[in-house]
Amino acid sequence: MSSRFDELSAFVEVARRHSFVGAARQLDKHVSAVSRAVATLEARLGVRLLQRTTRSVALTEAGRDYFQRGEALLAEFDGAEAAVRDLGASLRGTLRVSAASGSGVIQIAGLVPEFLAAHPHLQLDLQLGNRYVDLIEEGYDLAIRVGALADSRLIARKLAPNRRVLVASPAWLERHGRPRTPAALQRHACLVLDIGTHPQRWQLVRRGAEEHVDARGPLRSNNVLALLAACRGDAGIALLPEFAVAADLRAGRLRRVLAGWATPEHGVYAVYPSARFVPAKVRAFIDFIAQRLRAPTVDA
Amino acid sequence: MSSRFDELSAFVEVARRHSFVGAARQLDKHVSAVSRAVATLEARLGVRLLQRTTRSVALTEAGRDYFQRGEALLAEFDGAEAAVRDLGASLRGTLRVSAASGSGVIQIAGLVPEFLAAHPHLQLDLQLGNRYVDLIEEGYDLAIRVGALADSRLIARKLAPNRRVLVASPAWLERHGRPRTPAALQRHACLVLDIGTHPQRWQLVRRGAEEHVDARGPLRSNNVLALLAACRGDAGIALLPEFAVAADLRAGRLRRVLAGWATPEHGVYAVYPSARFVPAKVRAFIDFIAQRLRAPTVDA
DNA sequence: CATATTGTTGCGCTATTCGCAAAGATCATT
DNA sequence: AATGATCTTTGCGAATAGCGCAACAATATG
Secondary structure: OOHHHHHHHHHHHHHHHOOHHHHHHHHOOOHHHHHHHHHHHHHHHOOOOEEEOOOOEEEOHHHHHHHHHHHHHHHHHHHHHHHHHHHHHOOOEEEEEEEOOOOOHHHHHHHHHHHHHHOOOEEEEEEEOOOOOOHHHHOOOEEEEEOOOOOOOEEEEEEEOOOEEEEEOHHHHHHHOOOOOHHHHHHOOEEEEOOOOOOOEEEEEEOOEEEEEEOOOOEEEOOHHHHHHHHHOOOOEEEEEHHHHHHHHHHOOOEEOOOOOEOOOOOEEEEEEOOOOOOHHHHHHHHHHHHHHHOOOOOO | OOHHHHHHHHHHHHHHHOOHHHHHHHHOOOHHHHHHHHHHHHHHHOOOOEEEOOOOEEEOHHHHHHHHHHHHHHHHHHHHHHHHHHHHHOOOEEEEEEEOOOOOHHHHHHHHHHHHHHOOOEEEEEEEOOOOOOHHHHOOOEEEEEOOOOOOOEEEEEEEOOOEEEEEOHHHHHHHOOOOOHHHHHHOOEEEEOOOOOOOEEEEEEOOEEEEEEOOOOEEEOOHHHHHHHHHOOOOEEEEEHHHHHHHHHHOOOEEOOOOOEOOOOOEEEEEEOOOOOOHHHHHHHHHHHHHHHOOOOOO
16 A cells, blocks of 8 residues: 555545444455555645544545545546557557658558558558658557668568569560560660669569669659559569559550569568567557558459 | 656747756756657657757647647646645634534634634634534544544544532522532532433542532533533532633633542543544644633633 | 677566465454 | 544565566568
């Protein structure tokens, strides 16, 4: 017992029941503890709160005042704790997500409506940007990132495999022909995704074999959608995330080039701080995205 | 540390300063204690409140929520304690006083206005009555009583000496003559104060000598003022509290009879519960009354 | 790259608190 | 009137919990 809080709850319980033994039973403490707690409280306040006899417990004027306030205070306290507990355990509040814009991860945005529909009390704050964000410092719940992660304070969970593949439009291939080797790419119009270090240095692998290509071409952009649009418009060969082009491949709007080759697998990761207490909303979002990315991509 | 309250204050302080060491300094605790307190709190809530690095401390969403509520809660808590402390230490609130009506103690009522004027924030609830009141049970702050006290749970402080003296009006004495001995009273008209046991059995003492008189007469009342008025109106000899007749004696409206004789000293007492924490208002009232009763009685 | 600061954690020690029991007090019942 | 039952307080020994120290891991600064 003791400590301002226990003192207060002891006093309130005694005042409520006009009995020390009753209060002790309720609080699952020994009578002596309750008695001491109230005595300590009175000593600290320098005021007598309860006028007690072996046969009766009555409130003094100060006691009545403190009882009223204290009872409300305890309720608020419990309320605050319950609310926070709730916030962590239930699917409420705001989910702040950071994702690199233009990296293709924004495809995930297409999954968002379904997620939100399933959790009506949840608000999503989806921040897209290429700027490096410090999740902890800026109060993000999680980030969707591609490839290796730098921050060791963070937990990463792989959502889906991910590699980039080469694509071009049927019309473009018709006109310029299909390159047969990675090296041949040098002579074609490459559409370069300007993300990370050495964006124009395409690393391609095929069953252990590895080649590096210096990609040059008419368009360079930090936005996957921009490249995708250009590619559909017969502008050249692009190296784009597999899931970003899946729909176009199935629809026949794009064809794979050098089908055996692709970039090394990097993976799409959900990154979040502190594995200790992961809020339910974060876990739910990650689970949802992971499940959807495992399932065949839905056409847009 | 520990206990919900300390946990909360530790967390709030850390959240406020974004620093554990700063909070520890402020709270005059060791950093380890603060760290543990927050960790315990998080464990109990099952929610992470602070996202911490060795270099930065940031609030999670749950943390922000709890911080807001918690900060307000602490303020309210301090407020409640301060208010109650104040109520005990300052002269505010209501002072409930019980006094036996008719016993002459109501003379004290004449002192009340001055007392109240000196303490404008104080309200007085002066309950007069002959019914026995349980101070504790009925929430009185103090009672003014004459003579021995029965309740051992109460503290008694003597306010003034008190004995009853015999008085009569000059006109009455002129007409009936002065009795020379107590026994002579039997032949005179006695005005009997009907309080306590054996009211008509007047016990008189004088330097060790003691006599008992069976008082009989035309008037018997449980009210001092009634007897006083009758006495002034030449109705007979009354045995009344000294302080109740002091003004009349000085003004010459009444004269003492058998001046050497008086009842044994009983005293006027202030009676109140619990010597442990006496509210300032109670102490102030008692001090005031005691001082005024020591000083020569003011004319009405 | 070295240094200083910050948050966490393990460990031993002290202090506090708890639980029991006895005492003191009061009401009900015989 | 006396006995018994119930209730609050308090003294005391035992046990738990909290504290402070120190080492550690991580990180920013010069």
